[in-house]
Amino acid sequence: MVDDRLWAINIETMSMGKNSVKFSENYMALVDTGTTGIAGSVAYFTELLDGYWKETYDCDYWMSLPDVQMTFGGSDTIFNISAEDYIVKMHAGPYSRCQPALMPTPFPDDFKLIILGDTLMTKYYVHFDQANKQIGFAPQVNPRKSITM
Numbered sequence: 001m002v003d004d005r006l007w008a009i010n011i012e013t014m015s016m017g018k019n020s021v022k023f024s025e026n027y028m029a030l031v032d033t034g035t036t037g038i039a040g041s042v043a044y045f046t047e048l049l050d051g052y053w054k055e056t057y058d059c060d061y062w063m064s065l066p067d068v069q070m071t072f073g074g075s076d077t078i079f080n081i082s083a084e085d086y087i088v089k090m091h092a093g094p095y096s097r098c099q100p101a102l103m104p105t106p107f108p109d110d111f112k113l114i115i116l117g118d119t120l121m122t123k124y125y126v127h128f129d130q131a132n133k134q135i136g137f138a139p140q141v142n143p144r145k146s147i148t149m
Helices: 042-049 059-063
Strands: 008-016 019-022 028-031 038-041 068-072 079-081 087-092 095-100 102-105 113-116 124-129 134-139
Touching: 008 042, 008 113, 019 042, 038 042, 042 102, 059 087, 059 095
Parallel strands: 028 113, 038 102
Antiparallel strands: 008 019, 008 028, 008 068, 038 113, 068 079, 087 095, 124 134
């Protein structure tokens, strides 16, 4: 845990297919149960999503995108989130549409934070250990497939 006031850890890299973002040493990932997706600065998400972002709600397109992979705090462990995990499916009667829960957010330039919400926690169990001021992750045994609204 990087900050005693927040459930935050150092994030090192985030990649998607051929695109990869390496974060500076003091960049944090806030693990937040009140956020649905993964939010970050417009600049980093523009780099991450380059060549993949489209103005479409087509579920087949979004479900065909590559996995998002992240590394944290000096660990070699790669946290993998598939399109099925980061795509939000919305249903209205016989119609459905999809969009990614990867949220480019107009944070100020000095706001060195990625917010990791339910998109991460549907794939990984998160243990918030207040006594030892640490966060633990473990793969979910039966992860929920896709976020549906």
